[in-house]
Amino acid sequence: MFLDNMGRRLLQGNEAIVYGALAAGCRFFAGYPITPASEISELFSRLLPQTDGTFIQMEDEIASIGAVVGASLAGAKGMTATSGPGFSLMQENLGFACVAEVPCVIVNVMRGGPSTGLPTCPSQGDVQMARWGTHGDHPIVVLAVSSVRDCFSLIIKAFNISEKYRVPVIVLSDEIVAHTRECVVLPSKEEIYVVDRIKPSVPPEWYHPYEADRREVPPMVAFGEGYRHHVTGLIHDERGYPTQNSKEIEAFHRRLTRKITLGFQEIQMTSGYFLDDAEILVIAYGSVARSALSAVQSLRDRGFKIGLVQLITLFPFPRSVVSPLLEKCRAVLVPEMNMGQISREVQRVNRTDCRVVKYNRVDGRFITPKELIKSLLKI
Amino acid sequence: MRISVEQIRRKYLRHDKKFPHVWCPGCGNGIVMGALLRAIDGLSLPKDEVVLASGIGCSGRMPTYLDFNTLHTTHGRALTFATGIKLAKPSLNVIAIMGDGDASAIGGNHFIHAARRNLNLTAIIINNSIYGMTGGQYSPTTPFGSKSTTSVHGHIEQAFSIAELAVTSGAGFVARSTVYHAELMAHLIEMAIEKVGFSVVEVISNCHVQYGRRNQLGGAVEMLQSYKDNAVTVKRATSLTEEELEGKITIGVLADREMPISTEEYEKVRQRAKERGGNVGC
CATH class of the missing domain: 3.40.50.970 (Thiamin diphosphate (ThDP)-binding fold, Pyr/PP domains)
Known part of the structure; x- marks a missing residue:
C-alpha cells in the first residue's frame, strides 16, 4: 500500500x-x-x-x-x-x-x-x-x-x-x-512512532469508564467490545453517570486539568535557533516562524546576537522553555498575523524586565523576512 | 410470550445507576422506554451490540438508565454521533432517541440529512409538543394557538409533522404511534430496528405538566384518553377527507421502501478504490 x-x-x-x-x-x-x-x-x-x-x-x-x-x-x-x-x-x-x-x-x-x-x-x-x-x-x-x-x-x-x-x-x-x-x-x-489509546486491563464487571490511572487518564474501551458504559456531556462520576455531588464535580475538573499538567513536559514542543548567546529573541509560530528564521539567520550573519524560538505547541503555553530565555534577553519580538494573541501569553510568563515587542500584521498579507529585519534593527 | 415488566427491569436497567429518574409521574417517556426494551428483547439483540444515543431534554436522559452502550450527546446532535458510530462499526445496532425540539428544531438539519443519507440507523422521536425540561416553551410541534411559557398569548406558528418530514426527506421506514398504543409502538420499533436503512418512529407523548396543564388538556390519563380517541390507522386515514382528519393522529407505518443504504454503497466505493489501487494522491 x-x-x-x-x-x-x-x-x-x-x-x-x-x-x-x-x-x-x-x-x-x-x-x-x-x-x-x-x-x-x-x-x-x-x-x-x-x-x-x-x-x-x-x-x-x-x-x-x-x-x-x-x-x-x-x-x-x-x-x-x-x-x-x-x-x-x-x-x-x-x-x-x-x-x-x-x-x-x-x-x-x-x-x-x-x-x-x-x-x-x-x-x-x-x-x-x-x-x-x-x-x-x-x-x-x-x-x-x-x-x-x-x-x-x-x-x-x-x-x-x-x-x-x-x-x-x-x-x-x-x-x-x-x-x-x-x-x-x-x-x-x-x-513512525504511533501511540494508541490504552485499553482497560480489568474485566467488564470491574470497569469504571472514568476511573483514571496514575497519569490521570482513564483507560478507554470502544462501544461494542463488551464493556457497556455510559458517555455523557454532563459532569460525571467515575462510572460515567451524571453527578451533582460537589466533591465529585471538583474531582472531575481537577483531574481533567491535572492530566495535561502531568504530561506537560512531553506536550510542550519548541524549536530553538541561536539561543546560546542571544540578547534579542524572536518568538514565532506557524508560517511566520519561517520568515523569522530567515530574518534571524541574516542578522546573525551580520553579527547581531539574536535567536529564535519557534513554538510548536501553543497551548498549554510552553512557559518552562520561554520564561528562562526571557530572563537572559533584553527584548523579545513576537511577530504574528493577528493583533497579538501569543504576545499576551509571552507577557504573562515574563518575570523580568525583558521588553516584549509586538509585531502585528492584519492586512491579509504574509509577514516577510525583510520587514522583520527592519523591525528587529529598531530594537 | 412478551417479557414481563419485572423481567425487563432486571435484565435491562442499570442497577448501579443513581435512581430515581428525572421524569415526572405519568410521563410518557417511561412507556416509550418500555416499548423500546420489549422491541430489543423481541429481536434478541445482544446488549453489547446495542448503542443508544440521545440528545438533550427529558428524552435525552433515557439511555443513562439502560444497560447498553449509551451516549448522551449535545442538543440536537444525537444523529451526528450515531452516524460516526455506525460508519466506524457497522455491526452495531445504533438507535437514536430524541425529543421534538431536539430532532426538529436544533437538530432539524441533521435529521433531514440522516434521512436523505439512508444510513442503517433507527431514530425514535418522542413528540410531546413542548420543551418540557426547560420549563414549557413552544417547540416546532406545538399546535397553532396553544399556550406555552413563551406563547402565553397563543402560539402563532404552524407545527411540523415529524413523520411526514422524514418521509419527504427520504427515510427508508417511517411510522407513528402514541404512548397510548404501547403494544403497537413496541411492534413498530421492532420493525424499525429490523429495517435496513434509516428508520423513524415518531411517538406522540404526553407532557401534562408543561403542556397539558396550560392548555386545559387534563392530566396524564386524560391526555392518553385523547390519543385513544383521536388516533386513526394509516389505512383508515386514506378513506377520510382532510376536514375529517383535522386533529386526528395517523398511526401505523407511513413509509416502508427499499433504497440504497449508505454503508453498503460505501463498501462498493472501497472495492472500486482498491481495484484502482496504487497511489491516487497528488
Whole structure:
C-alpha cells in the first residue's frame, strides 16, 4: 500500500496533513467544504476507502465533529478539518470531546476573520479561540504547523497526544502552509512512532469508564467490545453517570486539568535557533516562524546576537522553555498575523524586565523576512 | 410470550445507576422506554451490540438508565454521533432517541440529512409538543394557538409533522404511534430496528405538566384518553377527507421502501478504490 513507502514527494501542506494522519492510523474523516481546507477532505475521500477507512461529507461542521467523536467512541481514530467559520461551529461538540475525554484531531487552516472575513488570505487570528473557544474550563492541546514537512510529522504527534491523554488536539495551520508546495522526504513506516489509546486491563464487571490511572487518564474501551458504559456531556462520576455531588464535580475538573499538567513536559514542543548567546529573541509560530528564521539567520550573519524560538505547541503555553530565555534577553519580538494573541501569553510568563515587542500584521498579507529585519534593527 | 415488566427491569436497567429518574409521574417517556426494551428483547439483540444515543431534554436522559452502550450527546446532535458510530462499526445496532425540539428544531438539519443519507440507523422521536425540561416553551410541534411559557398569548406558528418530514426527506421506514398504543409502538420499533436503512418512529407523548396543564388538556390519563380517541390507522386515514382528519393522529407505518443504504454503497466505493489501487494522491 502507498503508506508503506512514501519517500520523496512534492506536496502541499494540506496533502501532507492527510498522509501524516493516515500514517498515524487515522481511519475516519468527516468534514464540510471550506476554503482553504478543502483539499484535506478531497484527498481523504480518495485515500480512505483504500485503507478500509471511512470518509463522509456531513451537512455542516457541527455534524462533522459530532461524527468524528462518534467514530472515536466506536474505536476509530478520527479527525476533521476546517477553517475559521467552521471552527466556530465546532466549538459545541469540541467541548463534548473535552468533557467526555474523546480523542480526536481538529485541523483549522486559519484564514482572515472574524465571520466570513477574508477568504482566503492567511491569518493567525484563531489562536486564543483554539484555546478558549468552547465554553467552560477545559483542557485542550493546540499545535501550530509551519512547513509541509511539519504538517506530516505534527499531525502524527497530534494523534499520539490525543490518544495518550484522551484530549482533543487542535492543529492550527494557515493559508500559506496549506497551499505551499514543497519537496519533502517522508519517513518509512518503521520510522513512525504511533501511540494508541490504552485499553482497560480489568474485566467488564470491574470497569469504571472514568476511573483514571496514575497519569490521570482513564483507560478507554470502544462501544461494542463488551464493556457497556455510559458517555455523557454532563459532569460525571467515575462510572460515567451524571453527578451533582460537589466533591465529585471538583474531582472531575481537577483531574481533567491535572492530566495535561502531568504530561506537560512531553506536550510542550519548541524549536530553538541561536539561543546560546542571544540578547534579542524572536518568538514565532506557524508560517511566520519561517520568515523569522530567515530574518534571524541574516542578522546573525551580520553579527547581531539574536535567536529564535519557534513554538510548536501553543497551548498549554510552553512557559518552562520561554520564561528562562526571557530572563537572559533584553527584548523579545513576537511577530504574528493577528493583533497579538501569543504576545499576551509571552507577557504573562515574563518575570523580568525583558521588553516584549509586538509585531502585528492584519492586512491579509504574509509577514516577510525583510520587514522583520527592519523591525528587529529598531530594537 | 412478551417479557414481563419485572423481567425487563432486571435484565435491562442499570442497577448501579443513581435512581430515581428525572421524569415526572405519568410521563410518557417511561412507556416509550418500555416499548423500546420489549422491541430489543423481541429481536434478541445482544446488549453489547446495542448503542443508544440521545440528545438533550427529558428524552435525552433515557439511555443513562439502560444497560447498553449509551451516549448522551449535545442538543440536537444525537444523529451526528450515531452516524460516526455506525460508519466506524457497522455491526452495531445504533438507535437514536430524541425529543421534538431536539430532532426538529436544533437538530432539524441533521435529521433531514440522516434521512436523505439512508444510513442503517433507527431514530425514535418522542413528540410531546413542548420543551418540557426547560420549563414549557413552544417547540416546532406545538399546535397553532396553544399556550406555552413563551406563547402565553397563543402560539402563532404552524407545527411540523415529524413523520411526514422524514418521509419527504427520504427515510427508508417511517411510522407513528402514541404512548397510548404501547403494544403497537413496541411492534413498530421492532420493525424499525429490523429495517435496513434509516428508520423513524415518531411517538406522540404526553407532557401534562408543561403542556397539558396550560392548555386545559387534563392530566396524564386524560391526555392518553385523547390519543385513544383521536388516533386513526394509516389505512383508515386514506378513506377520510382532510376536514375529517383535522386533529386526528395517523398511526401505523407511513413509509416502508427499499433504497440504497449508505454503508453498503460505501463498501462498493472501497472495492472500486482498491481495484484502482496504487497511489491516487497528488
